[in-house]
Amino acid sequence: MSDFFTATVLFSTLAAGIRLSTPFLFAGLGEMIGQKSGVLNLGVEGVMLLSAFFAYWTALSTGSLWLAVLVGMLVGLLMGVVYGLITVVFHAEQGISGIGIFLFGLGFSDLMFQENVGTPKFTSKLPSVDIPLLSDIPHVGVAFFQHSAMTYTAFVMVPLVMILLRRTTFGTNIRAVGENPESADSLGVSVARMRFSAIVIGNTLAGVAGTALVLELGIFQPNLTAGRGFIAIALVYFGAWRAPGVMAGALLYGLVEATVITWKALGIIPRSLSDISAMAPAVITIGALVILARRVKPPAALTQPFSRH
Amino acid sequence: MATDTDIPMLEMRGITKRFPGVLANDAVDLTVRSGEVHTLLGENGAGKSTLMKILFGLYQPDEGEIRLNGEAIEVESPSFAISHGIGMIHQHFMLVPTLTVAENVALGTRSTRWPLTDLPVVSRRVEEISEKFGLAIDPSIEVWKLAVGERQRVEIIKALYRDARLLVLDEPTAVLTPQEVEEFFGILNEMRSSGHGLIFISHKLREVVAISDEITVLRNGRVTGHTTPAESDRQQLATMMVGREVSLAPDRPEIEPGDSRLVIRNLVVESDRGTTAVDGLDLDVRAGEIVGIAGVSGNGQRELAEVIAGLRDARAGSSVQVNGVEVVGQGARLSRDAGLAYVPEERMRDGAIGDFTVSENLVLVDHGSEEFSRRGLLRFGMIRSHSQELVDRFNVKTPGLDTTTSSLSGGNIQKLILARELASGPTVLLAAQPTRGVDIGAAEYIHAQIIEQRGAGAAALVVSEDLDELLAIADRIAVMFEGRIIGIVEIEDATRETLGLMMAGIHEGSPA
Amino acid sequence: GDDSDDGEATGTTAPATTAPATTAAAETPLKIALVAPSASDDLAFTQSMVDAINALSDPVDLSITDGTFVIEDAAAAIRGYAEAGNEIVVAHGTQFGASLAEIAPDFPEVTFLWGTSTDTQGLANVFAYSPDAAEGGYVNGVVAAAISASGSIGVVGPIEAGDAVTYITGFNNGALANGATDVSITYTGSFGDVALAAEAATALIINGADVLTGSAQMVVGAVGVASDEGVPWFGTQANQTSLDPSLVVASQVYHWEVILEEMIDQREAGVLGGEAFEINLANGGLEIEFNDGFDLSADARAAGDAAIAGIIDGSIDPNG
Amino acid sequence: MHRLVSAVIPMLAALAAFACAAIILLALGANPFEGFRAMYTGAFGSVDRLSATAVRAVPLVLVGAGISISFRASVINIGGEGQIIAGALLSTVTALALPGLPPIILIPLVLFAGLVGGGIWGAVPGVLKAYASVNEILSTIMLNIVAVQFMNYMLRSPLIDPLEIERGTRIPQTERLSDNAALPTLISGTRFNLGVPVAVAAAVGAYFLLWRTPLGFRLRAVGHSPDAARAAGIPVERSVVSALALSGSLAGLAGAILVFGSEGQRMITDGSSAGFTGSAGFNGIVAALFGGLHPLWTIPSAYLFGGLITGANHLQRVLQVPAALAVTLNGIVVIFVVSSSKVRDRIGAILKARREFDHPANESTSSPPAEEVAAT
């Protein structure tokens, strides 16, 4: 009986961790693609918020989750175009413009919410898609095979991004412009076009991250993301610019968050330590990196605008 | 050779290019025919690279005209140049270190399996090219793992892969070993006979004489003369370049060496890849002598230099003493405080800070000394006058002391580093490839300076792949092979031939 | 009780212009300004005050600065409104008290209302106000225990401080007093992290909770999970029925207007502050609004009513 | 010509930003012109408003000056939020422990405590980067989270005002801190306090440090090329730690000033970092980058940014538009102005290059570009 109980808690914690990882994974992969091309985007949080709001608003007013997802992606894509114009065409400083996008997203999503929705209301949420047979396996089914389509997609993105970056000419070009834009340029690869595309893809994924978050919850609130966009950026460094690494980071952070919240609910973590334990995901992520002691360098041209004489 | 000899492959007419404070090219004319190796000769900063970058579309000329096979073109970008059969091997490699050889080669070309890459197909063509021109390389290896000579090959393959007919080679041999240069010239001959046009830049007159069909000399951005190897020998070429007599063999007064200042015992060092790079090396360098280290690159010279400079740790039991101070694994500060001056091999990376001004780089090592800082503040007056003195003394060509160092020509950056290192009056001088990429005039000066330090009682260890250089300045030459010194030759007994054999690991009576 | 009417949030007035800071004549509307940390339609703390001011019997001219989570900005707004000639400035956030202590003495003609707080910091022109949130918490707890089959009840809080603690303490006492065996209280560590609140609720439900409550803005995440799992929910600070008309059992609602009227009367009588007010079940400032859409058993409802009566007559101490 | 271009482009960008703002204001049913006037009045309209803006700019100046130091050393410090909190906490503890010291001692002491607290919180990612290869972007973001939770814990538990427990209100704030530690107001009737000159002095100090001292020289050397710096004998690891510690200490000083220059004279949390810092840890990055990572330029840059914040808040109050508009406008202005500044720089640089060629700025020693020709 108590064994059963423990297993239930364990696997449901796993499930919660995977749910919490989903936005990190989308946003982290997106940020990674941008960084691979040499562009740092500190605006992820803002893009996530904008997409989350517009996806939510769409779901609220049309009732269609499909449309909501589409709108969320489009908003991300649009912000990618804006960010691409700012950084690639106008050569703006990437650090500031990212923070500008963050502030704009934070404020504008809040503004739109207050003007158009006001009092929070629920929309329908992303339904759980149970994988036939697998979802029936005791415990394991709950943990791994009863998630929303968004969650599965996030994890499927990992090999897809790997293929994109490693096996396609597009991905090779992205890596080249992030590493040595002069060289890519000298071979006729358009640095601007590559970076622009990487930014658009990256921001679209950030948009999907916001969409996944809001549709998993079924409700929007100002600053719904609560810093997740920034954590996603950190996880790119954790993952050493590799898709599986970013996934490992997202899972680690999500699982620790899930474990802490579950242990609080179970009373394993005393209430007096509630805020101290909330540090755990951050501390453990740093600790894991210390232990891994990886010496991976960022893409050599990261944050460096490129222009010819 | 080629058929259309009356229409040159390339004509550049009246090319002018200005940079802030510098007229890099001043109405330059250049004509290159197919099947010819055309050498551009000139001092550091003469404008050779600039002219070539204009040809390749990396810079736009302020004035002038370019004709390719008789047709006027405007080279607006490198891709335009590539699509018109122009290839360029840059002075500083244009490779993406994190990509494989095949990926580097294929970059920017159409893939047969678009959107996927077609690396097997690329690799096959790379192998074909390798075979045809004798450029052995593994296409699947990542470029950062390659030695310099191999990277050079990748650059050539890149150009050939794109069917370049006119190939610019900007100081391709600067980083090659003598053996590699031989092979490389084989490749060039192959290309020449298949009708390619080749523009070759080098500061090594021996090579220029050996390979060129035509020679154009640039000075201060202008063409100052044309010649051929048949008409001019090395000495004459040197004079044309520099505008004065240059002595190719420096004066080296006899000196009786003193005590050992640099003592290396049982040195064992690992390379970055974890292999044993230096394998039980012993060496003494005495006051008043210059010891040359010869060897094919990759035989542990780099690691040896880095350990002495305090930039790399050695295995336990190793000992390196600078003026009696044990420096292994203690960091660069200690080595320097013990009296070492260090001229690193990769000058752009380790020797100077590109974004710093000339005068900042000149006090990079000593900025904290009493002379240049007092009560926690830098003394700009002292720093400026010191810098001005060095710039004058070492003839560093710069628009000013506040000029950003990266905009100086390669040779002038090297002079700047030497100026800084030699000015401190070191007791032990460690110089790796001190004249790589430096023009004859500057090399002459640098050699004279090193010899002067020797005269002042310094112990000098000069690592170089240029045997001519070592033969000119060293008292003894130690040859490194597979991490050991396989033999030390007194200068009187040293010839290119014996050294060459030793560098290949062959040594009479050598137990190896 | 009043329902939340969304959309009608801000912009109820023309720009504040300078006006004499003396007491208003009877027919000109009373100039009131409100500075609050969250949005005025947050279905929680801030909305309760906006609704209350709009429910006043006298005509009012209300200016609002909401969403000022930066304390220094709020301080600037409070000062700005005082300068702009408002007669009453409501500093609707405990965290603003420290700033108020500096500002209020500079504007002796203006009445400042500060909540939630139980004292006026000795300032003559400050009225303090607070809810005895433990009372409603206690009633909610009693009813929650009555409808819980497992006896296990879950609570989702933000950080263990302020109003949330008061409500949750009362809730805990009420639930335990009415036979609950286990009240699990989880503080997520954040006022804003909706996703964490959702996961906290999930964990509580898996741990056996079959009734949930919670306090602060991020609880909508928990309500969402409760809603999915069919677990009844108890709200506080505002009527949360609209979030799930079938599962919200009851909400403790703040009717500040009860004490606001009193404060305005005092001001008109020349007393500009100096007293602390409390809304509670007895003075009608706190009200438990039951949701008719939830099929609440008569027994449970009776237990709730008994608790209300007990608290009002003093026989029950919700904090005890 | 080039002066004209560099003046026109930012103006166009500002116009575009205003146009965007105007559209949003119109959509909210407000008169844009009144809005802009309100913003101006709110930021710079009177001595009082100018002072309020200066006070608001203080943390931006300090964080910005610190960011200039760390970014110059090539260390990306996104941990300003956490460092502000750490400085504030340590200075608060100091004031709680030694409330009786006279102001002349206590004020410098709490400010110093702020420096130390922020410095420690900055040194941690520095050490992690230098000795454990943990990227500082990751660690500073994570340490912000840790700092917020630590602040919440400290203020709701060990440091909480005992009265809050007694009354049962449990507001997470300290007791009122010693008045001896309060930063004196320098212009009576305004908020202009000692924090403003302290911040300006700190920025000037940061400038001196970077460009006039050997330490700054080393930091910049490491920032441009760690390899060359190392080969020159500069201790790279220690420099990285110094850069982050210095950067953090300036942020920590901002934290102390936020506490002891506040109206409330206590430290209080609303559970988030922004509630205490006003996001200065992020906005300071904008101020610094906008000031070209030059500590002195950070001062006007922070002041303008501070004006944007006070102005937008005033706008909200006067026109009764939602507060979120203020944040939105900040974002829009940052985006437009930053885009334009680079365009201006580039055009400016091109024009300058031409001019400099015509009149070389500083000629020197060696051969001027075009000299005598020695033909062969």
Ligand SMILES: Nc1ncnc2c1ncn2[C@@H]1O[C@H](COP(=O)(O)OP(=O)(O)OP(=O)(O)O)[C@@H](O)[C@H]1O
């Ligand atoms: N991007 C640039 N910006 C400013 N000045 C430059 C730039 N590139 C080259 N120069 C200047 O133009 C002149 C010619 O430089 P260039 O690189 O063409 O010389 P070079 O003949 O190739 O010399 P080296 O033999 O040292 O390679 C030098 O004075 C150099 O400082």
Ligand SMILES: Nc1ncnc2c1ncn2[C@@H]1O[C@H](COP(=O)(O)OP(=O)(O)OP(=O)(O)O)[C@@H](O)[C@H]1O
């Ligand atoms: N010229 C230098 N080049 C490189 N590193 C130096 C130099 N001088 C000092 N250092 C290193 O910097 C660190 C601090 O040096 P030092 O104690 O001289 O600094 P300081 O006296 O506090 O400041 P300042 O150098 O400004 O006088 C030491 O670890 C030292 O190794």
Ligand SMILES: [Mg+2]
């Ligand atoms: Mg060159």
Ligand SMILES: [Mg+2]
């Ligand atoms: Mg010193």
